[in-house]
Amino acid sequence: MLRIFFYFFCFIPCVLFVVLPQPLVVDGLRGIKTKQPHFDESLTYLWPLPAEFTSGDEVFSVDPSLKLAVAGTGGASSIVREAFERYSKIIFDHSSSGSVGGSVGGRFGFKRMLKESIISEYDVSQLKITVHSDNEELQFGVDESYTLLVSKVKEDSIAGEVTIEANTVYGALRGIETFSQLCAFDYTTKTVQIHKAPWVIHDQPRFAYRGLMLDTSRHYLPTTVIKQIIDSMSYAKFNVLHWHIIDEESFPLEVPSYPNLWNGSYTKWERYTVEDAYEIVNFAKTRGINVMAEVDVPGHAESWGAGYPDLWPSPTCREPLDVSKNFTFDVISGILTELRKIFPFELFHLGGDEVNTDCWSQTPHVKQWLQNNNFTTNDAYRYFVLKAQEIALSKNWTPVNWEETFNAFPSKLSPQTIVHNWLGAGVCPKAVAKGFRCIYSNQGFWYLDHLDVPWDEVYTAEPLEGISDASQQKLVIGGEVCMWGETADTSDIQQTIWPRAAAAAERLWSPQESTLKANITSTTLPRLLNFRCLLNRRGVAAAPVRHFYARQAPDRAGSCYVQ
Numbered sequence: 001m002l003r004i005f006f007y008f009f010c011f012i013p014c015v016l017f018v019v020l021p022q023p024l025v026v027d028g029l030r031g032i033k034t035k036q037p038h039f040d041e042s043l044t045y046l047w048p049l050p051a052e053f054t055s056g057d058e059v060f061s062v063d064p065s066l067k068l069a070v071a072g073t074g075g076a077s078s079i080v081r082e083a084f085e086r087y088s089k090i091i092f093d094h095s096s097s098g099s100v101g102g103s104v105g106g107r108f109g110f111k112r113m114l115k116e117s118i119i120s121e122y123d124v125s126q127l128k129i130t131v132h133s134d135n136e137e138l139q140f141g142v143d144e145s146y147t148l149l150v151s152k153v154k155e156d157s158i159a160g161e162v163t164i165e166a167n168t169v170y171g172a173l174r175g176i177e178t179f180s181q182l183c184a185f186d187y188t189t190k191t192v193q194i195h196k197a198p199w200v201i202h203d204q205p206r207f208a209y210r211g212l213m214l215d216t217s218r219h220y221l222p223t224t225v226i227k228q229i230i231d232s233m234s235y236a237k238f239n240v241l242h243w244h245i246i247d248e249e250s251f252p253l254e255v256p257s258y259p260n261l262w263n264g265s266y267t268k269w270e271r272y273t274v275e276d277a278y279e280i281v282n283f284a285k286t287r288g289i290n291v292m293a294e295v296d297v298p299g300h301a302e303s304w305g306a307g308y309p310d311l312w313p314s315p316t317c318r319e320p321l322d323v324s325k326n327f328t329f330d331v332i333s334g335i336l337t338e339l340r341k342i343f344p345f346e347l348f349h350l351g352g353d354e355v356n357t358d359c360w361s362q363t364p365h366v367k368q369w370l371q372n373n374n375f376t377t378n379d380a381y382r383y384f385v386l387k388a389q390e391i392a393l394s395k396n397w398t399p400v401n402w403e404e405t406f407n408a409f410p411s412k413l414s415p416q417t418i419v420h421n422w423l424g425a426g427v428c429p430k431a432v433a434k435g436f437r438c439i440y441s442n443q444g445f446w447y448l449d450h451l452d453v454p455w456d457e458v459y460t461a462e463p464l465e466g467i468s469d470a471s472q473q474k475l476v477i478g479g480e481v482c483m484w485g486e487t488a489d490t491s492d493i494q495q496t497i498w499p500r501a502a503a504a505a506e507r508l509w510s511p512q513e514s515t516l517k518a519n520i521t522s523t524t525l526p527r528l529l530n531f532r533c534l535l536n537r538r539g540v541a542a543a544p545v546r547h548f549y550a551r552q553a554p555d556r557a558g559s560c561y562v563q
Helices: 002-019 078-091 169-182 223-235 274-285 302-306 326-340 358-362 364-372 377-394 403-408 427-433 455-460 493-497 500-509 525-537
Strands: 024-026 033-035 052-054 058-071 124-131 146-152 160-166 183-186 191-197 199-203 209-215 240-244 290-294 347-349 398-402 418-420 437-440 476-483
Touching: 058 078, 078 124, 078 169, 124 169, 146 169, 146 191, 160 169, 160 191, 169 183, 169 199, 169 223, 191 199, 209 223, 209 500, 223 240, 223 274, 223 493, 223 525, 240 347, 240 476, 274 290, 326 377, 358 364, 358 377, 364 377, 377 398, 377 403, 398 403, 403 418, 403 427, 418 427, 427 437, 455 500, 455 525, 476 493, 476 500, 500 525
Parallel strands: 058 124, 124 160, 209 240, 209 476, 240 290, 290 347, 347 398, 398 418, 418 437, 437 476
Antiparallel strands: 024 033, 052 199, 058 191, 146 160, 146 199, 183 191
């Protein structure tokens, strides 16, 4: 309540102070004043902001029959071709749906009639993409850099050209996204245009790990919805979907070697088959997004016992999982063996958070096991986590654990452990000081289910806070916004994620020195408003930026660009 009280009386007046001087009009139906949009042409409306760029003052028109030309050993990749087709539909959304044969973008090819004349020439008629490597393996640290040039073919020529050059197909994907944001439909000329040309963009991410966590245990999300979220992630250049598949409430995933596990699903219609999981992983790969699965142990696992009650210490002690039985670890090993066939990403999340071990000491056979091994319940918690890590390592996975494991027994963890911060500040500095890698997800800023965290606090949260040593800074591999699902399902998931997740996405991609300006209300907010509207145009139900509580619908008439 204190947090809400503070924001209501301190944050809201500040926002009103900024808003009131803007031009106002009156909504004739309800008499509510609405603010008119104002576009600062000095700003660069790309999100996330590229690492390095220059621009000019010309306007190039783009041929709706835009053709794709490829070069390099990886240029002919189906990932590149499919991305071109996908983005052509976005860029030329206002173009004819009629099919014209020939080029990859041929379905968009036609000559627009304007004021009884035919537009026969466009400044840009081809996008050339060069990819130097044909290696399409998507793993942690893959090269996502690219160079994007929008320029005249010759100084005295009216024709322009657009080129994207990247070392990998995943760098090319990031370049295509940026190109799509440069393109804007002009409603007067009815053409797609690139403003502020020529452009020279050299871009690469600040952090290698830029994640969004999705919780499908608290509320089941259909695969179509997960794919929509993956698409929206690619627009903000996120590159990891942390799939929190199972938890104490439900176990929706098929595990062939232990087929009764998904008896823990809510219903027989709220499940993911092995094929569903494969499809999600492969869909994400074509967007340059890895999928990191999570099996949270030993806590948050009550749903496991619906199919295998022996995993519960007792009918009245349903979690943590029974630490005293070999069967428990056989099941964990079986799950990880099955998942290793589906999830090629080298990182695997083992959870380990919020483990209440009280009922271990109150269950007779577990209590006896503790005594036989001269264990306290804390010792048993450590034993469980380390044994789960051994299983993951044996499957050639790098274990990721929530920070409680590091807080409890840092010296015992595998040196390969990646510590996932969530409880608050100060954990990543401690973890990297001991040589561990760290993922930043401070719940005070980057938990999207915390609806009272405004966009600017999400934006200014800094993964490297408290870490000054350059070698230790490199151990912070990035960060992740977490979409816990207790109050989010298909009806409100996108507007809970967006646009606040985009604020974190720019923090993780763009150089810190170019984004943390003195007044982000004037330098960043207009750009975030623009990106929210871009998401809306692309069919993503991103909520208004300015509301105190996230995911609220508009409370009055007005432009998307001021909400």
